[in-house]
Amino acid sequence: MSHSRQIDPDDDRLVEAGFDPALGPADALAKLRELGERADMPPAAIARALGAVIDVEAAQMLAEMEAGASGTLRREIRRALFRLKQHGIEPPAAAAPAASIPRGDATEIAAMLSPIDVEGARIVWIVKPRMQGGVIRMWALISDSDGLVGAQNTGLTRRELKSEREELERRANVKLVDADWRVADFIACEAYRNTPAARRGHVGNFLVLRAEMISSPPPTELVHPVYAELAAEIVSEPSVELLKEPELLEWRLPDTLIKPYVEEINRAGESVIVLNPMHKQERVNAVIDRATAEILAGDNGRRIRRRLEDIAYYMARDKRRVQAGWAAAAAARLRDDIDVTKVLFFQALVRTQLGTVAAAEEQKAAEEPRLIMTPAEAMRAREAREARTRRR
Numbered sequence: 001m002s003h004s005r006q007i008d009p010d011d012d013r014l015v016e017a018g019f020d021p022a023l024g025p026a027d028a029l030a031k032l033r034e035l036g037e038r039a040d041m042p043p044a045a046i047a048r049a050l051g052a053v054i055d056v057e058a059a060q061m062l063a064e065m066e067a068g069a070s071g072t073l074r075r076e077i078r079r080a081l082f083r084l085k086q087h088g089i090e091p092p093a094a095a096a097p098a099a100s101i102p103r104g105d106a107t108e109i110a111a112m113l114s115p116i117d118v119e120g121a122r123i124v125w126i127v128k129p130r131m132q133g134g135v136i137r138m139w140a141l142i143s144d145s146d147g148l149v150g151a152q153n154t155g156l157t158r159r160e161l162k163s164e165r166e167e168l169e170r171r172a173n174v175k176l177v178d179a180d181w182r183v184a185d186f187i188a189c190e191a192y193r194n195t196p197a198a199r200r201g202h203v204g205n206f207l208v209l210r211a212e213m214i215s216s217p218p219p220t221e222l223v224h225p226v227y228a229e230l231a232a233e234i235v236s237e238p239s240v241e242l243l244k245e246p247e248l249l250e251w252r253l254p255d256t257l258i259k260p261y262v263e264e265i266n267r268a269g270e271s272v273i274v275l276n277p278m279h280k281q282e283r284v285n286a287v288i289d290r291a292t293a294e295i296l297a298g299d300n301g302r303r304i305r306r307r308l309e310d311i312a313y314y315m316a317r318d319k320r321r322v323q324a325g326w327a328a329a330a331a332a333r334l335r336d337d338i339d340v341t342k343v344l345f346f347q348a349l350v351r352t353q354l355g356t357v358a359a360a361e362e363q364k365a366a367e368e369p370r371l372i373m374t375p376a377e378a379m380r381a382r383e384a385r386e387a388r389t390r391r392r
Contacts, residue, residue: 010042010044010045011049013041013045014032014035014045017035018031019032021049025058028053029055032049032050032061033061038216040216044072046065047065047073047079047080048076048079048080050080051079051081052083054089056089058084059081062077062084065077066081073223074335108128109214110126110127110128110178111124111178111180111181111183112124112127112165112184113314114174114175115311115314115318116144116247116311118252122141123140124138124184125137125138125139125176125184126185126214127161128214130155134155134160135158136154137155137156138151138153138213139151139152139153140191142191143191145254146196147191147194147199148188148192149202150202151205153213175318177314177318179317183224183313185214187310188206189219190222192206193220224313226309226312226313226324230321230324230325233322233325233326234328234329234332236325237343237344238326238327238333238343239326240345241323242326243349243352245315247311247315247327251307255357257300258291258357259357261288261290261291262358264287265284265288266358268287288347288351291350292340295350296340296346301334305331308330308331308334309328312324330343330345
């Protein structure tokens with residue numbers, strides 16, 4: 001193994017956990033696979049270490065890690081694979097994806113997820129058997145805008161759990177789907193990290209509640225399982241038909257994000273400088289292209305990708321695999337930094353969002369009294385006021 005690379009601080013955590021860079025390939029791979037099962041080990045450090053093990057199994061493990069990886073982790077994996085390729089080692093062409101979520105707690109833990117509603121809210125249940133019988137259930141309410149809104153643990157019999165699930169589904173007219181508890185745990189922990197500081201006091205005991213259920217540290221990264229589960233589907237383009245599904249049909253991005261582009265489009269349409277309708281349409285299309293690129297970039301793009309991943313995960317368990325594949329394909333294109341202006345689905349998504357805000361503003365303008373009157377309207381209003389005064 002090579003010792004010339006500068007040690008990253010995260011690499012020291014591997015050493016502290018018992019990994020020795022001087023191990024032979026077989027022992028090094030065995031240790032790295034063991035550490036890769038732990039939620040507290042940084043995946044990027046595992047990838048860097050694998051890139052220095054000159055063995056075809058290291059390439060296999062990296063190929064497994066790459067299934068669904070994104071951002072910094074994916075770049076680290078690609079660098080590691082490139083280092084192995086320099087030594088003549090290629091990953092197997094049909095490498096099977098490894099389990100994409102760290103393991104380490106009792107397999108009896110279960111979870112249930114609701115769909116994401118029009119307000120961006122959803123419910124997460126994590127359920128664990130109790131020694132004395134029955135279960136303990138963590139209930140978490142999550143909001144796209146507010147993070148973790150509330151959480152509580154409750155002891156229940158299995159009959160009570162079944163009854164509460166049925167009652168929730170009936171009352172809210174939603175379906176809870178069974179989920180991998182590690183996905184549910186990541187969703188809840190991510191929501192807690194996204195909770196505004198001013199609201200943290202309302203859910204301040206979340207980590208204590210979680211510790212009653214799960215012994216491993218709160219996860220900070222997730223290689224989302226939809227990429228491995230729907231690997232055959234994500235190679236195809238996401239269909240605009242996805243926008244007809246309930247999870248997308250009523251999805252509204254924040255008005256503050258959309259309004260500036262609506263106003264710019266309105267100005268382009270009203271311009272007296274550009275008289276040719278074709279030229280006006282070209283200006284409008286240019287605004288829409290820029291809106292698509294900017295709205296789906298940076299933190300906004302990351303949040304939209306995460307929502308699409310979770311929508312795909314829910315749909316797959318709701319027996320809507322085709323639609324789940326479309327959502328996962330869209331998420332994969334954001335993950336891979338594809339030019340979103342060339343993806344018809346994203347163009348349609350942004351046009352729909354812009355059109356919804358524009359229609360709402362037109363409706364509001366029609367309902368509000370006008371502040372500026374024509375001279376005739378002003379005269380009629382004055383005469384009406386004078387007539388009311390005389391009647392008094």
